Ligand SMILES: CC(=O)CC(=O)SCCNC(=O)CCNC(=O)[C@H](O)C(C)(C)COP(=O)(O)OP(=O)(O)OC[C@H]1O[C@@H](n2cnc3c(N)ncnc32)[C@H](O)[C@@H]1OP(=O)(O)O
């Protein structure tokens with residue numbers, strides 16, 4: 001796709017300062033855009049700023065960014081807990097927890113402060129864009145902008161139009177993705193889009209393979225890393241994504257496709273019920289309090 005200018009997108013808002021939100025803020029600030037990062041939790045904002053600084057340090061060490069560029073990029077990121085701060089943004093990208101009721105409540109709050117012409121994008125991994133858009137005051141300016149984890153490293157952004165998304169909104173978001181150094185893939189608005197429709201059932205099958213004792217955690221991950229050349233094994237990747245997010249995606253697929261082949265593995269449900277959500281809680285299929293991390297089964 002050819003670069004078509006930034007199409008009026010100057011100031012970028014990001015809602016949710018977790019692993020995806022901090023990555024989106026990172027790449028937008030590094031591309032020279034002022035960023036406002038909002039979360040309900042002030043501690044999450046502090047942690048996000050520290051994570052962005054640490055990840056930019058990696059880029060400085062590798063020569064991808066100078067120390068002065070890093071300082072300037074960090075200075076472009078403003079943080080806060082109130083939605084009011086997003087009033088001047090040209091686009092707001094929602095990257096909060098993968099729960100529909102959380103996202104709908106955020107959209108209600110943010111639409112009341114956003115300027116009329118602002119675009120609202122969701123980084124949802126799976127929830128239908130048309131359904132989310134219909135709950136806002138701007139279905140024509142609502143779109144799916146699905147970054148991959150870790151955002152500063154992964155090249156892809158999936159762009160998903162809802163049924164009412166305007167061509168202008170699509171072009172503006174495709175152009176923004178380009179400006180952030182990403183390559184876009186256009187996905188139709190079906191449950192979990194392209195990447196997660198394929199990837200997360202594979203992860204779910206790995207958990208089922210573990211539950212049935214076909215292999216242990218190390219064997220399953222080694223099999224897929226060494227036998228299929230995946231950079232991470234599926235259980236390691238599940239911990240990296242977050243087991244709550246993996247389960248939420250399987251539930252959207254199961255409900256949205258109405259097909260039992262998408263049923264979540266009971267063992268995945270059990271890990272989430274235990275609060276063992278992966279790296280972000282220090283424990284999932286691996287225990288991250290040890291170096292190297294040790295399998296938990
Ligand atoms: C769930 C969804 O909705 C959609 C999704 O995102 S699905 C998940 C998609 N992501 C994946 O599948 C990731 C699979 N894993 C990988 O590709 C690799 O393991 C990895 C890129 C994460 C790390 O690679 P690695 O070779 O083990 O580590 P390492 O050599 O330390 O890092 C490679 C580069 O990534 C950078 N990096 C690694 N982790 C990073 C992080 N968390 N944040 C920022 N940068 C990071 C490093 O600085 C390094 O940069 P350079 O190439 O400039 O040197």
Ligand SMILES: NC(=O)C1=CN([C@@H]2O[C@H](COP(=O)(O)OP(=O)(O)OC[C@H]3O[C@@H](n4cnc5c(N)ncnc54)[C@H](OP(=O)(O)O)[C@@H]3O)[C@@H](O)[C@H]2O)C=CC1
Pocket residue numbers: 015016017018019020021038039040041044094095096097098099102106123124125126146147148149240241242245280
């Ligand atoms: N993890 C991944 O690999 C990927 C995830 N995604 C999607 O990105 C989104 C975020 O995922 P991820 O970053 O992993 O999740 P995290 O759990 O790391 O972060 C979510 C953040 O959102 C915050 N939050 C919750 N409710 C609100 C609210 N009402 N207003 C503002 N912030 C809120 C959470 O705060 P608190 O902790 O206090 O609840 C937390 O800081 C999800 O939709 C997910 O599906 C997309 C691509 C990849």
